[in-house]
Amino acid sequence: MASAAEQLAANINFKAFAKAEDLKKRIWFTLGVLIVYRLGTYIPLPGINPAVMAEFARSHGGGIFGMVDMFSGGALSRMSIMALNIMPYISASIIVQLMTAIAPQFEALKKEGESGRRKLNQYTRYLTVLIAVLQSYGTAVGLESMQGMSGSAVIDPGIFFRLTTVITIVGATLFLMWLGEQITGRGIGNGISLIIFAGIVANLPSSIVNALELGRTGALSYIFILFILIFSVGMIAFIVFVERAQRRIFIQYPKRQVGNRMYGGESSHLPIKLNSTGVIPPIFASSLILLPVSIAQFSAGHGPEWVQSIAGLFHHGSFVYLSLYLFLIVFFAFFYTSIVFNPQETAENLKKAGGFVPGQRPGQNTANYLDFVITRLTVVGAAYLAFVCAVPEFFYAAYSLPFYLGGTTFLIAVSVPMDTVAQIHSHLLAHQYEGLLKKTRLKGIRK
Secondary structure (H helix, E strand, O other): OOOHHHHHHOOOOHHHHHHOHHHHHHHHHHHHHHHHHHHHOOOEOOOEOHHHHHHHHHHOOOOHHHHHHHHOOOOOOOOEOOOOOOHHHHHHHHHHHHHHHHOHHHHHHHHOOHHHHHHHHHHHHHHHHHHHHHHHHHHHHHHHOOEEOOEEOEOOOOHHHHHHHHHHHHHHHHHHHHHHHHHHHHOOOOHHHHHHHHHHHHHHHHHHHHHHHHHHHOOOOHHHHHHHHHHHHHHHHHHHHHHHOEEEEEEEOOEEEEOOEEEEOOEEEEEEEOOOOOOHHHHHHHHHHHHHHHHHHHOOOOOOHHHHHHHHHOOOOOHHHHHHHHHHHHHHHHHHHHHHOOHHHHHHHHHHHOOEOOOOOOOHHHHHHHHHHHHHHHHHHHHHHHHHHHHHHHHHHHHOOOOOOOHHHHHHHHHHHHHHHHHHHHHHHHHHHHHHHHHHHHHHHHO
């Protein structure tokens, strides 16, 4: 079954892209913002011993630290000012969206429209600051307890280091949040997803080089490296196949007579993707468990006993870590689906437009049918997300890979470009429609 992106692509050519000046400006703006983000990941945090951080990154490259470092585009291993990346903002978004489902005040704001959305965004920003302060302070304390062959990770530990670390990291996190909002508003694609995607893609060349170097030194066999490559290609193909899958619900519009003419009687489809939540559930699940665990790992062996216990329970591939990770993925798959698709609202809109699902009465019966369909699709979609994220984890636990290989990485690396390309196609199609309308108006004026 052809995807919506393929159907749009059939109507688009390179000449249309060359004439779409606004789209080209949006693409260049997005690329410029991503370059700024990448440059920021190389600005080091003041007072850090880079040799100790490099040593720590080499010894923990395949664990949870490697997973967090992959999301941050290498900023965590370099301990740059953007070490937290966009994760505090994602955590704040999760909390605010959960509040809209359980708190009447937040639910009322959600129903207010644009003004309510602005208030919720403001609350998300305030909460981002609070989470970033707590996480950056925990990072600073953890760094002070880190020791390596070259000495301490912090050159001059103390209250001044903690204060400068909190101010620097929080400021960089808020700047990154602002960059993501600018991409969404003035660029192309979802800004937050593109920032995470840029960090993952930026680390891929070094990961490939490290794998080949391990093969050259004999740490990994070339057959095993070839197996990893085939596994990665197969996983990407599977993700593309599922992300394109959709259930099309047949919609019929009745005929009506106006004067001597008959109108209506058309039919259409309501497309519902098998995975309607995209990469949101894995990203949300990762953001909730990765940064606290990474902070615990910073101070493991040097901090309090309870911190060492947390670091021990949540090691990569452990039952506790994997169980919590998969549970959060399934939970957010169902939770986010309830946000993006409202069966009651969809049924009411169909009823107002005069459309109906054959075999279902308009109104509540249609809403119940849509809820039944979306629930079954979400079960399959959640199982798909859990499978894609779980298989690499078992793969890592079985072979103890020295580098990170995760299902969330595959999902983001495939889904984000697909969504961005679909938006580009939508802009091109809209531009073509505008051109046709202008030509029609000019012909009307000439007549």
